[in-house]
Amino acid sequence: MTRPRAASERFVAQLSPELRDRLTPMYSPLLDIRPTDGAIDLDGMRGLIFTSANGVTVAAHRTGDRSLPAYCVGQATTATAQQAGWAAEMAGESAEELIATLLHWRPDSPLMHLRGEHTRGDVAERLTQSGLRVQEQAIYDQQLLPFTAEAQAALAGNRPVIAPLFSPRTARQFADLWTGPAPLWLVAMSEAVAKPLETLTFQRLKVAKRPEADAMRVAVEKLVRQAMRVEGAQDAD
Known part of the structure; x- marks a missing residue:
């Protein structure tokens, strides 16, 4: 999760319990609001x-x-x-x-x-x-902030990483920082958010149907289910 910590935790809490139990939430805010x-x-x-x-x-x-x-x-x-x-x-x-x-x-x-x-x-x-x-x-x-040490370890691993991106500026920072081999599954809040991510190598890039939190939640849940099927993973970051 790349939003500020409080907003990220609220978003994770809105995911269905079934999926949330199979995920390992990782918080690496890419923006500091001052x-x-x-x-x-x-x-x-x-x-x-x-x-x-x-x-x-x-x-x-x-x-x-x-x-x-x-x-x-x-x-x-x-x-x-x-x-x-x-x-x-x-x-x-x-x-x-x-x-x-x-x-x-x-x-x-x-x-x-x-x-x-x-x-x-x-x-x-x-x-x-x-x-x-x-x-x-x-x-x-x-x-702008760098990835946390936890995020850097995840991108260097081989477990699938699911990353929701909510703004074009955060997406650009994410694309600039990402260098790892981990299988990457992306959800963008809009086409403008998706644009900077197109330079990355990813398994799937999904754009929410509407630029709002509930549509992002639905898109993330669909992508999580797809990633688990394709990767054959028991859990993902």
Whole structure:
């Protein structure tokens, strides 16, 4: 699991018990989420945009203001924002869907997109160009990390390794670091996530049907079953 530890553990816990008992979860986060300096200025804003649960978590610690509506990408981000106290609505499962939804809804603006230093989709710029005023502020950085010693040992072995990848940047880091002979089974959250992985030698690369956590869970479970059949393995990493 390459996401931050807490998110990875939540994902593993959602897998079916039958499969989870046959897996050896291995945690090697490839991104470290670090809040940036500076206050969040929401003066004059009429709403918030969150495109990741990380943005919600950092914002929740940086501001006590819960008066603004929040428009979110994905079920997990929406649920995190609701749990943090915002009146949050899911506006799509991707940045593209969020942009289309907000242009259809036309909420009161300006809106503030609270995001990471590294982001895709140009949400604020594209919405503003389409007539919906949106400002943006990077409130956290995503610093790349190397594989852990445990992950390095696994990639050097001969047991099948199943790796779910959730973002293009993490996928690129994974592809840059992977050098081992272990049989590799990959699940990507979207075609954009799958693209950097195409340089690797793998047994199978499966793309989730939708860019959200539940579709990733379904894709991972299907791939685990296939890997166990093909490899004849009793368990996998």
